[in-house]
Amino acid sequence: MGTEEQSNVAKGPTAGANPAGTAMMRAAVQHRYGPPSVLEVSEVEVPLPGRGDVLVQVSAAAVHPGDVFVMTGEPYLVRLAFGLRRPRQGIPGRDLAGRVAVVGEGVDTLQPGDEVFGWSTAGTLAQYACVPADNLVLVPAELSVVDAAAVPTSALTALQALRDVARVRPGQTVLITGASGGVGSFAVQIAKALGAEVTGVCSTRNVDLVRSLGADHVVDYTRSDVTLAGKRYDVILDNVEAQPLAAVRRALTDTGTLIPNSGRGGRWLGPVGRIVTARVLSAFTRQRLKPFLSVEKREDLLTLADMIATGQVTPLIDRTYGLDAAADALRYVGAGHTRGKVVVTV
Known part of the structure; x- marks a missing residue:
């Protein structure tokens, strides 16, 4: 210097x-x-x-x-x-x-x-x-x-999960748990920008908030269990992982994509056990169970800057x-x- x-x-x-x-x-x-x-x-x-x-x-x-x-x-x-x-x-x-x-x-x-x-x-x-x-x-x-x-970590995670891992296309149905959180609030908006029909899962106090982010449907998890509602989704971004994998898979279409993304788990290995289970199950089902780690990329940050500038995404x-x-x-x-x-x- x-x-x-x-x-x-x-x-x-x-x-x-x-x-x-x-x-x-x-x-x-x-x-x-x-x-x-x-x-x-x-x-x-x-x-x-x-x-x-x-x-x-x-x-x-x-x-x-x-x-x-x-x-x-x-x-x-x-x-x-x-x-x-x-x-x-x-x-x-x-x-x-x-x-x-x-x-x-x-x-x-x-x-x-x-x-x-x-x-x-x-x-x-x-x-x-x-x-x-x-x-x-x-x-x-x-x-x-x-x-x-x-913006950086949370929005990059949401963008890469939905666009790159799940490959969300217009007309698909997307379920986002933890829809009012850091990643979830970006994910609702990005999924809408990608043309999806979006359902957000949150607590009672956040229902109106998630709806204001653009969600087409909002499920209050204190009143309804989305895994038992009978509706199935093309993509599930699970930012909470409060339910066992078997339960969440009930809400997934036969060829749908589930992305576990809470990062939480046991004191020693964190989410590793759940990640391994998901990858093993993927070998025996047409459903895609895709744990992932986001990677910071400047070009993706530029994409997000454009989405913000055009009003598609607001932090x-x-x-x-x-x-x-x-x-x-x-x-x-x-x-x-x-x-x-x-x-x-x-």
Whole structure:
């Protein structure tokens, strides 16, 4: 980072400097796995962008269940990827929106001052984050930075599940459980944009909300069991997985596609047992049981930006928290009853 660029970073809204002159920032940090109380907001060094990276001054960062799994280290299987005894990355968070502060060597697609959104593996619950330029796209003019931060992980998951895995076509029937949640609220809108007839499953208090997202039909799971209703669907995106696979399959057509997507399960292996069962059953039925992991792709983020710009998709924000309340944001997400997305403003 050049002298002028270092000066610009140090003059950030609350960034200070240590006695050695290194630019500092505030960030939510964890030094061990555990409940939200392990997070503390403290000063750490502003990261330096490497080749192909940009330094983003973070305006907002969304949190989702995956962030809770990494924070707690449960299911224990996640520790194989994120650190056996403690998280290798001490700053949680993956999604972000903000303004480019510094452009690293070799980056010619972005410039300082650009408003961007995307994802980073280096932690986003901080005033600044280093992000590969390929992980970012410009914020659509129609979108606030808070709404933009809500998009990456959850909307990419919904898009890839419905468009790529289920290959939803116009006229098909799609059932979405957890339709008022982070992934579900995007999935309802994306399924409609793909031309499907959409049924959302949610609790009583969220019926009107899910209907407002564009769902053709809404099932209140406290009053009706959708697996016993007799209707069968071409595609089921199960974001809750509250029912056994055998029960959910009753609501699936003979050649339909079921995508389990809660990520929850046992303390040790999480959803692995259910994933293995689904894959084994797929070999003995014409029904397609397709657990999957979403993959962040810049071209898909551009697709979502276009869908937002054309009014096909609108992020649904449940609550916002300040950086000092990041632990409360993750605690709320971990409880599992969000209505849309939870965003931390920085």
